[in-house]
Amino acid sequence: MQIREDLCTACRRCVPYCPVGAIRVEEPDRVYIDQDLCAECGTCLRMAGCPSGALEEPAEVYERPRSVRKFFSDAMATHKETLLPGRGTEEVKTNDVTARVKRGEVGIAIEMGRPVLGARMTDVEKVTMRLARLGIHLEENNPLSHLLADPAQGTLQDWVRNERVISCIVEFAAPADRLKELLLTIKDLAQEVDTVFSLDLITRFAEDGSIPVLPVLQELGIHYRPNSKINLGLGRPLREE
Ligand code: SF4
Numbered sequence: 214m215q216i217r218e219d220l221c222t223a224c225r226r227c228v229p230y231c232p233v234g235a236i237r238v239e240e241p242d243r244v245y246i247d248q249d250l251c252a253e254c255g256t257c258l259r260m261a262g263c264p265s266g267a268l269e270e271p272a273e274v275y276e277r278p279r280s281v282r283k284f285f286s287d288a289m290a291t292h293k294e295t296l297l298p299g300r301g302t303e304e305v306k307t308n309d310v311t312a313r314v315k316r317g318e319v320g321i322a323i324e325m326g327r328p329v330l331g332a333r334m335t336d337v338e339k340v341t342m343r344l345a346r347l348g349i350h351l352e353e354n355n356p357l358s359h360l361l362a363d364p365a366q367g368t369l370q371d372w373v374r375n376e377r378v379i380s381c382i383v384e385f386a387a388p389a390d391r392l393k394e395l396l397l398t399i400k401d402l403a404q405e406v407d408t409v410f411s412l413d414l415i416t417r418f419a420e421d422g423s424i425p426v427l428p429v430l431q432e433l434g435i436h437y438r439p440n441s442k443i444n445l446g447l448g449r450p451l452r453e454e
């Protein structure tokens with residue numbers, strides 16, 4: 214995003230709309246966008262209602278490398294390469310319909326950059342590389358998988374590395390008996406990345422109604438908040454396993 218200096222009146226109306234604090238005020242009367250911080254989410258343009266039409270989205274935002282920012286940060290944009298919208302896959306939250314995560318498996322989604330800090334793709338790559346060393350295969354339908362240079366190594370394509378996004382979801386399924394090992398790895402990674410992340414666990418109820426992942430969370434002292442999205446009517450019948 215850019216601010217046209219010839220039109221901007223420095224009213225500061227747009228400043229609080231930026232989720233990553235990229236709209237800067239230079240006293241006494243200059244407002245500009247830090248291009249390194251800006252994740253191209255489009256919120257300021259859509260929501261701030263700039264009275265002088267000074268906010269402008271250049272066409273380059275939709276071209277490499279800036280497009281990485283756009284497609285991962287703007288919920289209204291669709292990835293040009295993958296034709297997938299958003300940061301991850303919707304199935305991560307609709308397992309009751311899709312049954313992507315099978316019995317005996319656990320689904321894991323690491324929502325990097327959430328809430329509001331954003332994430333550099335170099336930090337995302339630290340996570341994907343470590344997971345690759347553990348033999349984890351990322352979810353193929355997640356747009357992040359299309360930016361990998363070498364899925365076996367977890368490396369990103371060169372042009373992606375310097376980009377920054379509001380949020381990017383590292384998403385995969387793994388055997389449930391590897392959960393403890395994976396959570397310890399993710400805890401370790403939390404010390405290495407320069408951002409925050411939310412961790413989602415997707416699991417099926419056991420036959421007796423218990424939740425298989427809870428003992429591991431309790432053992433590791435990880436606090437959790439049960440959450441679910443119920444898709445009334447859509448979950449019947451559950452896809453064949
Ligand atoms: S809302 Fe428009 S005029 Fe006001 S500071 Fe932002 S860009 Fe400038």
Ligand code: SF4
Nearest residue numbers: 231251252254255257
């Ligand atoms: S496009 Fe998004 S990240 Fe960039 S300045 Fe506007 S609100 Fe901030």
